[in-house]
Amino acid sequence: MGPVTGIDHNDDGKLDKSSSALPPRKQIANPVVYKLVRVEGDGRLVPATDDEVMEVEGFLECDNSEMRVVADNGQSLECISIERSSSGKLRLECSKGTAEADLGKLNSKLQYIEQILQKVKHEEKLRLSCGASQFSADKFHVMDGKIQSDPPDQEIPSVASSLNCTRSNQSGSFDQCSRPSEGAVESGSSAPAVYSKLKRDFSMFEGEICLDKLSIRELHELFKVTFGRETTVKDKQWLKRRIAISLTNSCDVSATTFIVKDNKFVRKCEDSSENGNAEASITLENMPAEEDVNFKDSSAAEDSGFEDNLVVAETRLGNHNMEHKSGSGDHQSEQRAAKRIRKPTKRYIEELSENESRDHHPRLLGSNKNIGIGYTKPARNASSEMRTSITRLDTLGGCCIQIPCVSRVRKSYPRRNMTSLMWCLCTAAVVEAGYIFLEMEAAIFLFQIFLQTGMGEAEKLANRVLGEHGLHGSNSDNKSPDKVLKLTSTPGKFHQPSAPEPGKEQCAVKCTIEVQQELKPKQTDPSSRTSDDDITTVPTAKGGMRRKHHRAWTLVEVMNLVEGVSQCGAGRWSEIKRLSFSSYSYRTSVDLKDKWRNLLKASYAPADDGMNSRKHGTIPIPESILARVRELAEMNLQVPPNLSSSKLTTGNVLVDRSGLL
DNA sequence: ATTAGGG
């Protein structure tokens, strides 16, 4: 955890460079003091080591030249700490400020924000129709304009005072704020006034600190400056939060959420809420590398793709509306805002996606569509009470592959590129309780291979993946219970009814090859485990127990079936089940029979073109498989399943052909 | 208990 650094150096002491390098704008009564500290995981601040100081030093230097943000800040603030969290983000905190510094700080901040806004603007242009993007843009310009109007120095002091706070700890309590100077915030409309207000905004931005000390009126001023409109809200808390958040958001360059947040920056915040405000911490990603920041931002935005776009659009509309409302809207948001407590940034995305999945949010499906894979509605596992996991049944190559909903993951990496495909493939499949969980990309990848090279390759690939885990269905003759899956795709959780519900399924399938701690216990023996629980049974009127939801057939399952038939011959379902489906307890011999029947039907049905969509929404069964099915069927005809003979004959010939296993 | 078929 590397709570790495907090910067805290003395102007005269360690880092004179940054401070001296920049010409003092004004005479500073109080020397600027920097202190480098390390922020521990628990939030404690510990004096930084020399190394860390050095490191930061470089950072600041860089900043000075490239991005004045940090540097300027540093200068302007008496105490500024930059902590780098484990995530690698830098957090800017300011404790004390001096009058003179403010100007510089403001400007730099502004520039920074400006860049971001421009970036956003640009991106928006690309994606949204012209009209939409104007808002933020306008907003920005306004702000910019204000900033530009060079403010008289006089105002500064007041600001400085407002900034004059000390942050006691990371938790964010800034108790010792000095009272902002009275006149500081003039409601006056004069340029100076505006400027001061603006400044104040940013000071807040630095660390929502001093807001507490501001009067409601002052807060209103800030609000006005920040949002470009008046507010009638009297709730101090709310005002403070609003302001702080807007500023904060404007500065958060971190993830895909940025755009949205930015939009809210001024608007969404107002209206509602849900979002972005979550992260209140000011996180600046690697300030020094301005380019990087931008780049990342943009890429992230693009990656976010579909869903995010929608969000943006929505936000937009909402904003417009809000803009014209005044009081009522604010009050509403006020209420909501009051309840809301900033959520940790890191969790933001997760929560979002969580909600999406919970709500069966359409967008989720939309994203799937983008991938061009047939899908079925997200299906909830039978015993929903027991487990919250949601599974998406995707049909692949005519066979269904159960894929855990991975909305979360989706947001974290580019939708489709070979890298990710491969990556996912690595992380891919896990057979759990007879189920195969494939990451979407992995599935696609397999399928593509399937289409291109036919069964063989895909099969091999799949088998290899499965085989590595000793989970292959056909040889399922029973892997030792301790077979530990190495590729994790957090599978177990999804279809493990019996398994202790982990709470929420972690979709993040990283290519991490790690031992499955979680799986171990549960998956000891698939067959045994699944036998009872996985089959969600439901009492029927008659009193019998009847299976509930269908279990989509996996590509692998189908392959196994075919293989089994080729070996044992059609009709010997129990035998086949024993050989090839021992691990799939939920597939009964009858199921196998039924499936085979279906396969046959499919194989004889209108000779479909390669990309037939037998059933819209589902991906056709690969011709290679169908062909094989046909073949087997014919063989069966020729050699009526007289247990004795058919077995051998069919088996040998066909096996070779498939080249499976 | 398994199969074959219809629904």
Add this chain to the structure above:
DNA sequence: CCCTAAT
């Protein structure tokens, strides 16, 4: 997939 009749 379920249900059942037929083995």
